[in-house]
Amino acid sequence: MDKSLNLDQLRSFGLVIETGSFSAAAERLGLSQPAVSLQVRQLERRLAVRLVERVGKRAKATPAGMELLRHMPHIDAAVENAIDALADHASGIAGRVRLGTGATACLHFLPAVLRGLRERFPELGVVVSTGNTEDQARKVEENSLDLALVTLPVAGRSLAVMPVLDDEFVAIGRADFAPLKARVAPGDLGALPLVLFEPGANTRKLVDRWFAAQGLHPQPVMELGSVEAMKEMVAAGLGHAIVPGMSMAGRGAHPELKTSRLNPRMHRTLAVVMRRDKPVSKALRAVLDAIVAAGKPGRR
Template sequence: MKNPNLDYLQTFMVVIERGSFSAAAERLQLSQPAVSLQVRQLERSLNATLIERVGRRARPTAAGVALLGHARQINGAVASAMEAVAHHTTGTAGRVRLGTGATACIFLLPPILKELRAALPSLEITVTTGNTAEIARAVEDNTIDIGLVTLPVSGRSFEVTPVLDDEFVLIAPRDMALPARITPAVLSTRPMVLFEPGGNTRRTADEWLARGGVSPKPLMSLGSVEAIKEMVRAGLGCAILPGMAVSARPKQRDLVVRSLSPRLYRRLAVVIRRDKRLDLGLRKTLAALKAIATEQNGKKGGR
């Protein structure tokens, strides 16, 4: 038995994660024969069969399952070692590619990123905006390191950590007559400005209205929170927005902000690949995003 090649070990993990040699080859940007060869060489070095084919899927044998548990620890140890060396040789914290929705990017991320930059001045941070499906796909394809998205999100390669419950609210011009309770039936009689279709934010609002027997027919649909607020401010209608888009800024005298009845929430979560190597910058960013949950729980406890 020989010490395993670390690259071959990574290839083995990806084959198991993706369920096939062809999918692993696509993920690793290698040919399928190259992936098969690396797994065979790993099996030869360990003198054990690690993968068996069950139907069309590649599954770990008993020996493969045993190796898989250690492989993740090995990956973590290697990443820590590389981080320690890099700290002494380059002084850099690395690069973090973060993906999220436009609302969270505008109203939630700035203070978090400010603290990260203060703690790690050499950290390179890039932020990409998109809807949940787009961000999740980019995380899976490893073109983005971390996603801050709206649940639900699925993917067997993901580690998903809920961090924030964001309440939706109604915003309306101050001169719009409104009853005490803002129900779907109430909004069916008012002109509405909603998010453009396709994202979880619009889907959540549509489902809330539909549960109240209302089929939304918005006056207009826009892709920008700030644009929607300006349309409401101009008196064109009312809108359902994530609470963070309203509470993060000083209250405007020309807008009314009201809770919905029944109340409506979306849950934001941090998404990262389970096999992602966490260097210093990525680990600190992940911790900062997960700390949102601690802050929210602290606010709830103080009420």
């Protein structure tokens, strides 16, 4: 048996039983009485059962009709849920957006952005992956990511680059162990044991250039890919580090660490990169706008 059902026929049947009259149901539906009668007969033929019978002057449901009525609230709810879900897609604020970023921004910048997006657009899913700038830019170019939040500079002729925020670097050390001055220069840090980012990362290149401008080329005691690992090593008294300021702000603050500003100051610029030819859906626009809005206070 074909298990498809005509929703208009179901509605006509339900209103006939609710009102007790084909003519009253027709008036509610804005149809003629013969049209409603035809829909009910077609539904009965479709199901091969009698659904309506007359009891006196009223139309009543047969036992089979009563069984169908028992299921109709579930049918109505399923249809309503489907329509609501499609309405979300029609508005564009639904579906999935693939976002790449670095580990530090993932920990210390994106959580508030993603929470706000979920509260505003519960049907929107943002799938986040982490990696270095080069890898994330390549994935955007390959269209395996819709956009990425990365540390500049970034290469790629097919990429559009939108700066979002400036993140100033700070030096960190144990608060109770050889505390640093309020402002430190390359010469203050060059002779100390240093815990730095792994080679090749854009953040490491910035730090190396900061030292090199003063003719210094320190040899770190550790080279790590995680800013949180760097902070823990410094907290253990194993050295000092230069880290993005966002990693020490708010919930990123560490009770055993003291921060010092750099002299000269150094910052990195985080930017959103997308393919220039990428169609910007409403869902993608919502994610992009949320990232840019969150970055505005940080453009210091």
